[in-house]
Amino acid sequence: MMFEILIGNDQHTVEVEKTDKGYKILIDNEESIIADAFFLKDDLLSIISNNKSYLVNLKNESRNYTVDLNGETFKLEVYEEGSTRRVKREKAGAQGKQTLKAPMPGKVVKLLVKEGDEVEAGDGLIIIEAMKMENELKASVKGVVKEINAEEGKTVNAGEPIIVIE
Structure with missing residues (x-):
């Protein structure tokens, strides 16, 4: 089965296949x-997985999932393969204000913009590392970066406002 998952503005393609040893993902x-x-x-x-045990709490509302894993919470949107591309194209022309909030707790690896930068919808803004995965968060609107509330090397909490675009 093929899925596309959005974590904030970060999109991942996931393929799940059942095997005789469990699941291949x-x-x-x-x-x-x-x-x-x-x-x-x-x-x-x-x-x-890899001789480690994990307990995962899942809350599901339609295609939106809240996942609690090892004390960290993640908000996911799950789509059948191909449908998120349509969603992203619809958002790409958007203009207005965006307050980008951290979709999960993690460490700021890199700020890709600075205050005063002009950005287009889809431009990368910040890279956050969570659960050993780097997630690039992107602008959903065209505008100017007005405020940055994060620093490289520092941690952010889920739901914390990190970048404002107007």
């Missing part, structure tokens, strides 16, 4: 093997 073409995965309750998933 490709995230942006990087392989990860899950030896076992099963639900303990409707909203509690147990995953064993």
Whole structure:
């Protein structure tokens, strides 16, 4: 099965295939093997991968998921393959104000803009590392960077406003 997942403005392609050893998952073409995965309750998933056990709390509303893993919370939008591209194209022409909030707790790896920079919808703004994955957050509107509330090397909390574009 193929999915596209949005975490904030960051898009990932995910392919899931059941094998005799569990599940094979490709995230942006990087392989990860899950030896076992099963639900303990409707909203509690147990995953064993690389000899490590993980408990994942899932809350689902339509295509929106809230995932709690190892004390970190992530907001995901899950689409069938191809549909997020349409969503991104619709957003690409948008103009107005955006307050970019951290979609998950993590460390700021790199600021890609500075105050006063002009940006287009889809331009990268900041790279945040969470769970050993780097996530590039992008502008959803065309405008000027008015405020940056993050520093490279510092951590941000989920929901924290980090960049304002007007």
